[in-house]
Amino acid sequence: MAVKVQADDFDVGAEIDGLTRGRPSIGGVASFIGLVRDMAGGETIRSMTLEHYPGMTERMLADIEAEAHRRWPLDASLIIHRYGHLQPGDRIVLVVAASAHRQAAFDACQFLMDWLKTQAPFWKKEETPTDTRWVEARASDDAAADRWRES
Amino acid sequence: MSDQPIKLLYFAWVRDRIGLAEESVAPPAGVTDVAGLMTWLRGRGPRYEAALKNDRVVRVAINQRFARPEDAVAPGDEVAVFPPVTGG
Numbered sequence: 001m002a003v004k005v006q007a008d009d010f011d012v013g014a015e016i017d018g019l020t021r022g023r024p025s026i027g028g029v030a031s032f033i034g035l036v037r038d039m040a041g042g043e044t045i046r047s048m049t050l051e052h053y054p055g056m057t058e059r060m061l062a063d064i065e066a067e068a069h070r071r072w073p074l075d076a077s078l079i080i081h082r083y084g085h086l087q088p089g090d091r092i093v094l095v096v097a098a099s100a101h102r103q104a105a106f107d108a109c110q111f112l113m114d115w116l117k118t119q120a121p122f123w124k125k126e127e128t129p130t131d132t133r134w135v136e137a138r139a140s141d142d143a144a145a146d147r148w149r150e151s
Numbered sequence: 152m153s154d155q156p157i158k159l160l161y162f163a164w165v166r167d168r169i170g171l172a173e174e175s176v177a178p179p180a181g182v183t184d185v186a187g188l189m190t191w192l193r194g195r196g197p198r199y200e201a202a203l204k205n206d207r208v209v210r211v212a213i214n215q216r217f218a219r220p221e222d223a224v225a226p227g228d229e230v231a232v233f234p235p236v237t238g239g
Contacts, residue, residue, distance in 0.1 A: 034239055050238070053162055053231060056215035081238060093239055113239060121212070121231075122238025123163035134164045137235030 001069065001077055003061040005052065007084040010094055019076045019096055026075045028102035030109035032095045038088035040135070046127045050083045050092065053121035057081070064115045068097065071111070072104040079112060081122065111148050118145040155226035157188070161202070162233035165209060168202035177226075185211050186220035188230065203232070210235060 002019075004010075012033060020026050036048050061079050068077060078096040086092065095116070097108035124135040156175035166172050178191045189211070193203050203209055211218045212231040224230060 051163060052238070053160070053212070053215070053233070056212055056231065059215050117239035118236065119217075120238050121162070121233065121236050123234060124237045125163070134167075134234065135237045137237055141239075 001062070001065050002079070003058055003065060004078075004080045005054075005057050005061070006080065006082060009082070009091060010080050012091075012094060015078060015080065015094060016096055019078050020098060023075055023098070025100055026098045027100045028105045029096060029098045030102070030105035031097075032093075032109055032113050033091055034093040034113075036086045036088050036090045036092060040126055043128045045088060046129060047088075048086045048127065049125045050086060051123045051125070052081075052083045056121050060120045061116065064112060064119055067115070068108045068112050072097070072099065072108040074099050074104060074108055077108065077112070079116065081116070081120065083122070114141075114144040114148060117141045157224065157226060158229045159192075160229065160231040162231065164234055165202045165232050169198050182224070184220065184224055185213070185218050185222050185230075188224050189220075189232075192232075208234065 016029060016031060020029060038045050061081065065077055065079055068074060074097055076098040078094065080094040082092055095109055095112045097105045097112060099105040118141055126133055126135055156177045158173065158175055160173045161169050161171060178188060182188050182191050189203055189206065193200050210233055213222060213224060214229050
């Protein structure tokens with residue numbers, strides 16, 4: 001299990017290699033990479049600034065990751081989330097889940113992203129050609145997280 | 152409350168509206184939970200009122216854990232106030 005919150009970019013291939021090296025029990029790796037889009041709500045996005053709550057961010061991401069390990073038989077996992085000033089096309093987030101079989105890896109990867117989006121204290125500010133604005137939370141993200149709730 | 156202050160942290164548009172990133176406060180003894188703290192803060196001026204008027208939107212964390220309106224706030228706590236999160 002690993003969590004990294006950083007301003008710098010990351011190398012997806014190197015990160016996944018590092019996670020799987022020396023763990024031959026892993027049969028499948030699922031990953032998700034989130035990128036900065038150049039459009040939002042019909043408007044051009046010039047750049048984005050990501051702010052977070054140092055301390056709580058790492059703690060929440062570690063909690064989310066531990067919850068994924070509780071629910072699925074994972075051999076390894078990784079969450080990297082960037083902050084600071086980013087351009088369209090830049091990588092924002094990497095989530096990796098590795099398991100003996102693919103279903104646990106797929107499901108855990110999706111769970112990690114859905115929970116991260118509603119639990120980890122990050123905030124995006126978009127810069128358009130004429131304006132800067134804080135991104136509003138989406139009800140669809142809450143709904144995506146809700147479907148993982150254990151009754 | 153005792154002489155130890157509460158450390159408040161503000162993020163994103165809550166910080167923009169209040170005009171501060173953090174401050175230490177010593178609310179009156181009657182302020183014992185999150186709901187009470189928010190009510191007291193809103194009374195501190197129009198910037199606070201503008202930032203915190205919508206209780207349903209603004210999120211609160213106590214000592215880096217999400218908190219509910221009825222959760223206790225004690226001297227020495229770190230209380231963060233911020234909008235719904237938008238990472239990922």
